[in-house]
Amino acid sequence: MIDEANKLFSNLTRRFGRQTVMIVGILxxxxxxxxxxxxxxxxxxxxxVIGFTGLYIILGLGLNIVVGFAxxxxxxxxxxxxxxxxxxxLLASGQFGIHLSFWLVLPLAALLAALAGVLLxxxxxxxxxxxxxxxTLGFGEIIRILLNNLRGFTNGSQGVVGIxxxxxxxxxxxxxxxxxxxxFILVAVVAFFSNRLNHSRIGRxxxxxxxxxxxxxxxxxxxxxxxxxxxxxxxxxxxLAGAIxxxxxxxxxxxxxxxFVSINVLSLIIIGGIGSIPGVIVGALALITLPDVLxxxxxxxxxxxxxxxxxxxxxxxxxxxxxxxxxxxxREEDPQPVTD
Amino acid sequence: MxxxxxxxxxxxxxxxxxxxxxxxxxxxxxxxxxxxxxxGAGKTTFFNxxxxxYLPEEGEIIFNGKPIQGMPPYKITGLGISRTYQNIRLFSxxxxxxxxxxxxxxxxxxxxxxxxxxxxxxxxxxxxxxxxAQRLLEFVGLSGEGDILARNLPYGAQRRxxxxxxxxxxxxxxxxxxxxxxxxxxxxxxxxxxxxRLRDELGTxxxxxxxxxxxxxxxxxxxxxxxxGSKIAEGNAKEIQxxxxxxxxxxxxGAASGLxxxxx
Numbered sequence: 221m222i223d224e225a226n227k228l229f230s231n232l233t234r235r236f237g238r239q240t241v242m243i244v245g246i247l248x249x250x251x252x253x254x255x256x257x258x259x260x261x262x263x264x265x266x267x268x269v270i271g272f273t274g275l276y277i278i279l280g281l282g283l284n285i286v287v288g289f290a291x292x293x294x295x296x297x298x299x300x301x302x303x304x305x306x307x308x309x310l311l312a313s314g315q316f317g318i319h320l321s322f323w324l325v326l327p328l329a330a331l332l333a334a335l336a337g338v339l340l341x342x343x344x345x346x347x348x349x350x351x352x353x354x355x356t357l358g359f360g361e362i363i364r365i366l367l368n369n370l371r372g373f374t375n376g377s378q379g380v381v382g383i384x385x386x387x388x389x390x391x392x393x394x395x396x397x398x399x400x401x402x403x404f405i406l407v408a409v410v411a412f413f414s415n416r417l418n419h420s421r422i423g424r425x426x427x428x429x430x431x432x433x434x435x436x437x438x439x440x441x442x443x444x445x446x447x448x449x450x451x452x453x454x455x456x457x458x459x460l461a462g463a464i465x466x467x468x469x470x471x472x473x474x475x476x477x478x479x480f481v482s483i484n485v486l487s488l489i490i491i492g493g494i495g496s497i498p499g500v501i502v503g504a505l506a507l508i509t510l511p512d513v514l515x516x517x518x519x520x521x522x523x524x525x526x527x528x529x530x531x532x533x534x535x536x537x538x539x540x541x542x543x544x545x546x547x548x549x550x551r552e553e554d555p556q557p558v559t560d
Numbered sequence: 561m562x563x564x565x566x567x568x569x570x571x572x573x574x575x576x577x578x579x580x581x582x583x584x585x586x587x588x589x590x591x592x593x594x595x596x597x598x599x600g601a602g603k604t605t606f607f608n609x610x611x612x613x614y615l616p617e618e619g620e621i622i623f624n625g626k627p628i629q630g631m632p633p634y635k636i637t638g639l640g641i642s643r644t645y646q647n648i649r650l651f652s653x654x655x656x657x658x659x660x661x662x663x664x665x666x667x668x669x670x671x672x673x674x675x676x677x678x679x680x681x682x683x684x685x686x687x688x689x690x691x692x693a694q695r696l697l698e699f700v701g702l703s704g705e706g707d708i709l710a711r712n713l714p715y716g717a718q719r720r721x722x723x724x725x726x727x728x729x730x731x732x733x734x735x736x737x738x739x740x741x742x743x744x745x746x747x748x749x750x751x752x753x754x755x756x757r758l759r760d761e762l763g764t765x766x767x768x769x770x771x772x773x774x775x776x777x778x779x780x781x782x783x784x785x786x787x788x789g790s791k792i793a794e795g796n797a798k799e800i801q802x803x804x805x806x807x808x809x810x811x812x813x814g815a816a817s818g819l820x821x822x823x824x
Contacts, residue, residue: 549706
């Protein structure tokens with residue numbers, strides 16, 4: 221963990237200068253950690269906004285495995301988020317009178333979502349680019365429409381309400397602050413694992429597939445297996461986020477899982493820098509936090525937001541923090557990123 | 561000498577086009593063999609059949625005594641066949657050394673769990689991969705350039721990197737598709753001696769497709785000539801140079817009477 225943090229730190233210092241990184245980093249960490257415990261105006265609002273940003277960072281990191289690493293354009297990522305959310309929603313509410321523990325359902329939700337990811341992966345293995353995007357887009361919509369129409373099972377558009385709050389050692393986690401910290405622990409865990417995968421045999425195989433699938437197979441990579449692995453791992457992360465979302469909200473509706481979630485998550489990856497883990501974080505700040513910061517501009521909010529996206533894509537098409545490969549040949553005391 | 565690769569009456573069609581037609585070939589183990597022929601003769605198609613990228617309609621491909629046609633490319637690679645491409649196909653957004661490490665994929669074993677948990681097995685393997693890749697970089701003369709993104713390397717270095725990536729698989733048979741394409745005479749002479757060194761030092765059997773006759777005649781121990789998907793001649797440099805059918809295929813009827821393919 222410390223190893224990884226060091227690498228990230230030296231990457232950033234190289235780019236922005238040591239002092240800036242230190243100050244910004246310390247302020248950010250302190251800000252994030254103490255935000256819920258200090259008292260200030262509209263605190264609940266900010267806890268909610270930042271918590272949601274965290275949730276989108278998790279989703280972004282998950283989709284980044286599929287789109288950023290393996291290069292498989294998935295426009296239906298929301299489906300896995302929905303599967304995670306409904307798994308917990310249905311197994312811990314009055315809907316069927318089942319009240320399983322959150323800590324039991326969380327891995328189950330992740331597993332079910334991963335399974336759905338692999339199942340979606342199988343028929344689309346032969347597709348590339350645009351075709352893959354269309355099929356996954358359809359898959360996302362199918363899941364949402366099913367949730368809407370399987371009334372006996374999901375309660376249709378009335379949604380699942382009264383979802384249990386997680387309990388830890390007899391203590392009920394029912395306030396926004398609890399979920400805020402839960403989300404940030406998960407952000408750290410997912411970012412950490414994702415970073416390790418990125419620079420491993422698995423991650424390199426994914427990137428090779430992204431760069432040139434035919435050649436990747438000629439390197440001895442079982443591309444079928446690795447693509448399914450990418451779909452599965454991405455979906456797993458989406459399922460985790462979904463389960464937390466439904467526990468946090470206490471009620472879920474099919475409309476929570478519409479196409480715009482997929483589009484938002486994909487956009488934040490692209491804006492942050494495709495394939496880049498710090499990029500996902502910056503992208504989420506820009507796309508999820510910013511619209512709420514701009515709330516005071518009321519009517520002009522979406523206009524400003526749209527304008528920002530357009531300017532961003534023209535000025536910096538590779539994203540805020542483009543992904544980088546590590547130096548491996550000439551390793552110095554602290555590894556440095558490869559610069560163009 | 562036994563043959564490491566054998567093609568028996570291989571036929572590959574694209575619709576009505578016979579890209580490779582009843583083609584038989586034996587590549588002796590430890591040799592440098594060459595396939596030549598005019599553009600569109602089916603040379604690269606044959607390579608694609610060998611590595612499993614295309615499924616031939618008829619015939620057999622025997623590698624090391626085992627039939628391999630119909631196997632997926634990644635498995636064929638695992639048996640010890642590597643290739644390079646006519647138009648360089650590196651993983652351009654990965655560093656040079658990473659390209660080589662990806663080339664070792666068939667010989668490494670780390671699973672997702674190993675990668676996520678950084679198990680001792682994974683650490684050891686990563687270390688060995690890097691060391692081996694550094695050795696290969698040195699072998700192809702790219703020491704110190706391993707951390708450059710593949711797309712930022714100069715053309716000649718990209719060619720050599722592609723060979724290093726292919727060698728990372730520890731191939732018994734190396735297929736080189738026009739390795740000197742786009743090189744000046746000096747560079748291609750240098751590459752020619754490099755290919756010879758490959759065979760002599762590593763014992764790798766080499767089968768190449770080549771257009772540059774200086775290169776072909778200098779290093780090939782066996783030359784096979786393809787035209788319209790069929791084999792029209794086979795032999796050593798001398799035999800091929802004087803074969804009227806070959807001259808006809810390259811230069812057309814009439815030319816065959818007074819000319820020879822030799823340029824020096």
